[in-house]
Amino acid sequence: GAVVSQHPSWVICKSGTSVKIECRSLDFQATTMFWYRQFPKQSLMLMATSNEGSKATYEQGVEKDKFLINHASLTLSTLTVTSAHPEDSSFYICSARDEGTEAFFGQGTRLTVV
Amino acid sequence: AQSVTQLGSHVSVSEGALVLLRCNYSSSVPPYLFWYVQYPNQGLQLLLKYTSAATLVKGINGFEAEFKKSETSFHLTKPSAHMSDAAEYFCAVSVGGTSYGKLTFGQGTILTVHP
Numbered sequence: 001g002a003v004v005s006q007h008p009s010w011v012i013c014k015s016g017t018s019v020k021i022e023c024r025s026l027d028f029q030a031t032t033m034f035w036y037r038q039f040p041k042q043s044l045m046l047m048a049t050s051n052e053g054s055k056a057t058y059e060q061g062v063e064k065d066k067f068l069i070n071h072a073s074l075t076l077s078t079l080t081v082t083s084a085h086p087e088d089s090s091f092y093i094c095s096a097r098d099e100g101t102e103a104f105f106g107q108g109t110r111l112t113v114v
Numbered sequence: 115a116q117s118v119t120q121l122g123s124h125v126s127v128s129e130g131a132l133v134l135l136r137c138n139y140s141s142s143v144p145p146y147l148f149w150y151v152q153y154p155n156q157g158l159q160l161l162l163k164y165t166s167a168a169t170l171v172k173g174i175n176g177f178e179a180e181f182k183k184s185e186t187s188f189h190l191t192k193p194s195a196h197m198s199d200a201a202e203y204f205c206a207v208s209v210g211g212t213s214y215g216k217l218t219f220g221q222g223t224i225l226t227v228h229p
Contacts, residue, residue, distance in 0.1 A: 006157070034216060043204065043219045044158075093157055095215065103215030105150075107157040 002028045004096050006106030013084055013113055021079045021109045023094035030096035033077040034103060035069060038091040050077050084113045116141045116207045120220035128228050133192040135223050137179075137205030140186065146214065147188040148206045149179055152222075158204065164188060175199070200227045 003026040013019050023033055032051050036044040048064075050056040050071035058064045066088075068080040077096070081088055089112050095103040121136040139145055146165050150158040162173025169181040179190045188205060202224050206217040 032212075032215060036217075043221045044217075046216065046218070049216055091155075095158075095217075097215040101215075102160070102163065103217070104160075105158040108155070110155060 002026075002096075002101075002104045004030075004094065004104045004106040006094055006109055008109060009107060010110040011112070013111070015085050015113055016083055018080055018082045019084055019111060021081075021092055021094075021111075023077045023079070023096065023106050025075045025096045025104075028096075028101070029074040029098050030077070031074065031099050032103075033071055033094055033096045035067075035077075035079050036093045036095070038093060038108075040091075044093060047079075081111065084111070086113045089113045116145065116209065116218045118205050118207050118218055118220035120203075120205050120223050122223055123221060124224045124226065126226040126228065127195045129197055130194050133177075133190070133195045133199065133225065135190040135203050135205075135225065137188045137190065137220060138186050139188060139205075139207045141207055141209065143209050146208045146210060147179075147181060148208070148217065149173065149177070149188075149190045150204045150206060152202045152204065161190070161203075195225075195227045197227050197229065200225055 005024045007022045035047045038044045047062045048056045048058045050069050056069035071077040093108040095105045097103040117140045119138045148163045149161040161177050162171045164181045172178045177192045202222050205220040
């Protein structure tokens with residue numbers, strides 16, 4: 001099946017700093033990528049949808065100025081958590097799909113803000 | 115809008131016993147339904163999906179699910195549990211068109227398998 005790679009797998013950062021998470025489709029073109037967040041012992045919640053070359057569409061309640069999403073190429077989308085705080089600590093997972101295909105998930109990124 | 119309800123946040127079975135994980139959905143349009151498995155600190159692995167073809171869907175690792183429109187259900191089953199099946203399972207729903215792949219997840223069910 002198609003492979004989606006997320007990097008880093010885990011990251012620890014200081015409060016107030018920014019963190020960038022990469023999501024790459026390795027063997028297909030990802031016209032659409034989705035970013036989810038999963039708090040401990042909770043389900044996955046969609047944060048935003050990004051289409052290559054367009055601005056991301058954010059779900060209600062997700063701060064677009066805090067969670068910057070860039071989808072500049074057909075194989076790469078990035079999520080930048082700006083001015084991170086402890087409450088942003090979570091598991092962030094991306095998925096990617098091409099037109100007409102299902103979405104494939106990355107392995108996730110564990111973010112811990114201290 | 116779509117929603118998914120997974121009945122039972124925890125299910126415990128003995129090795130070799132039947133596994134039944136329940137999922138009910140709500141959708142105003144014909145849904146696409148998925149079951150994923152997640153191991154600790156890992157991403158999601160697709161077990162199976164319903165995309166309006168056969169109502170009985172067979173997936174990987176011996177799992178299967180049946181789409182029942184009248185009951186708005188998509189329960190996941192496996193005839194005989196294995197220790198390696200212990201994980202968290204998520205049911206999810208999507209719609210078609212440009213929103214295909216945009217998933218709404220259920221709350222998850224943690225499956226424990228006892229020897």
